[in-house]
Amino acid sequence: MDALTTPRLLLVPLDREGALRLLSGVPGPGDRWGPGYPDAADRAGAERHLRVLAGAGCPPPFGAYEVRLRGDGLVVGGAGFHGPADARGRVTVGYGLVPGARGHGYAAEALRALLEHARRHGASAVEGDTAVENTASQRVMAAAGMRLVREDGRLRFYAVSWAAGAAESS
Template sequence: MDGRSRDVVLNAVMNDLLTERLALHPFTTAEAEQVATATPGPDSNWAPGYPAEGEQSGARMFLRACEAVGDPHPFGGYEIRLRSDGRAIGGIGFHGGPDEDGAVEIGYGLAESFRGQGYAAEAVRRMVEFAREQGVTTFLGNTTHDNVPSQHVMLAAGLQFARQDEELRYYELALKQ
């Protein structure tokens, strides 16, 4: 195993939320700045098409949270990386810590070439599990009416359709303690 591969494995073991195929890596401020501006650093290992506008927006949201409250983790932004080689293929994150009712909302996105392979549902399922471990009572997500793939992701991750308005479809999952 070369030095970079060993570092990827060690980082995943020490900090990341792991799934079978993915490492959900909590953003550092420097990483979020790179993603927000789509400017890779010398150690960046980005898949083609990453970061898309959604991931850039999520990184900017993370940076605003850092300015307002300091590091928002564990309820901050994460980079979705392949465990096999550490490549960043997308982003996932909370829109803040639990509200007064103990609910959190999630957002996510993948580079186009990695969509349709179950990665998003795998990442969302891990975030559901993590939220449950943190004592969250309700897990929320939403998407536009025409984003059928995202609707399928949320259903595959265990969320249920709750309601809709003119712009969005809302999904939720009660997390039993």
Template sequence: MLSMGGDQIEEAVAHAAGVLRAGVELDWSVKARGLEWSCLETAEHIAGDLVAYAGQLTGRATEAWVPFEIAFDEGSGPADAISVIESTGGLLSAVVRTTPAGVRGYHPYPYGSADATGFAAMGTAEVLLHTYDIGQALGLDTQPPAGLCEAVLAWLFPQVMPARTPDEQWATLLWATGRGAPAGRPRLDKWRWHNALSIPAGRIALREVSPAAAADLAAGGTGGLTWIEDGPFDGTRRAAEGVTKAYASGVHRPEWGMFALVRVEDEVAVGGMGFHGPPDEEGVAEVGYDLAVGARGRGYATEALRALSDWALARPGVSALLAVIDPENEPSQAVVTRAGYTRASDREDLRAYLRRVSPAAQGGTAPQHA
């Protein structure tokens, strides 16, 4: 799996320190590339992000940023700035390694929170990208390890078609953050990274599976999760393979992929649930799910499907959700029924169930889908 954690933060910081020390005698009062900050102020921003991310996790902040900042002492120069980046990078890497599974801290993009892996990815990205901004202004070579770029892309930019070769990883990350336009990709005026969504569902939390984790699941791994004894089930691995293929083809859309069903009480994954892709031209998205055998018969799937459906039907442009089930799979039919789905016209030899946007939510009559 493309790992993301304390090791990657430390690798990024070591890269940044090596790059920046080569320019320690240069004029850091000049503006960093594409920014209103000087090179020294940009270095201060890197350190500020690293310690702020650590604070969000240790403070268990859920509603807003923990209200503090760091600043260089008056008279600090480039060598001092590099030392502070190394120190704050060490803080974040240590916090990421010791943050329990399931803990999330506030971050605005895009759903108001991120887990330790998300903060590790964001911290790594901040270090690599702002080192580039400083290095470009000072005339330094800033090319980072390709593996770091690949991991950041897989964890934070699941909507971006990945690079085909190691040499293209850095150019792709620069493009995804509005810093370049490699062949075949139009320059981006606006960009946002994507932290994996977590949807609460009573005893279960639906955790969005990143392309990096999906690739590991598809290959027979755990996807970074702790699984119930007989999990994951075959359907979960097939869904992960679908996410992996969609990402490689550049058609994966965050939110409309796969979610792991994680038991809140012990952070054990018990199944998978998600979509076969984004909504079609009529606003209909197809859902699918499975549970490990040892987790069945406890209502987990119903709770999760109800929560996922509520979330999806509140999204703009979504009119209905479709579930297609084998006629002999009576337990699955019972799950969708309990989650508010009703029978629709069969799809060939399979039974179809729809849950539509309510007339009240839509402001009129719900659309009819046969």
């Protein structure tokens, strides 16, 4: 998996060793973690990523990423896919930022990069969900181009899909 680059961010693929560091909470040499990273959601994402690696060997093209600021390389969160595409070509996405990085548009910028990555790699749709009370995450998904598709009283579900043949070969 290659890094994904946006105007302000670098989404760096998470490997097995990186996921293990997240679980331990101890940065490795050269890691620059922002205050509050990793949090419980980052550790849960690292556990999920390790399960995918154990089952599939490697996650390309739908893996997990650390979200870094391009200017200084500071890790300010995580984003990525919950696993490989299902039989219909759908992938599920998640993201989260440390409190100090919120409110700057980074989450929507990272999510747009993931959506484009999924489209280029043949996904038919990307899905995500958030708690009904998490209006910030709902704004992120809407800003990235996802639309609300349903709600169950506890969660709101968002998705974006592409017409057949919309993916480019990579």
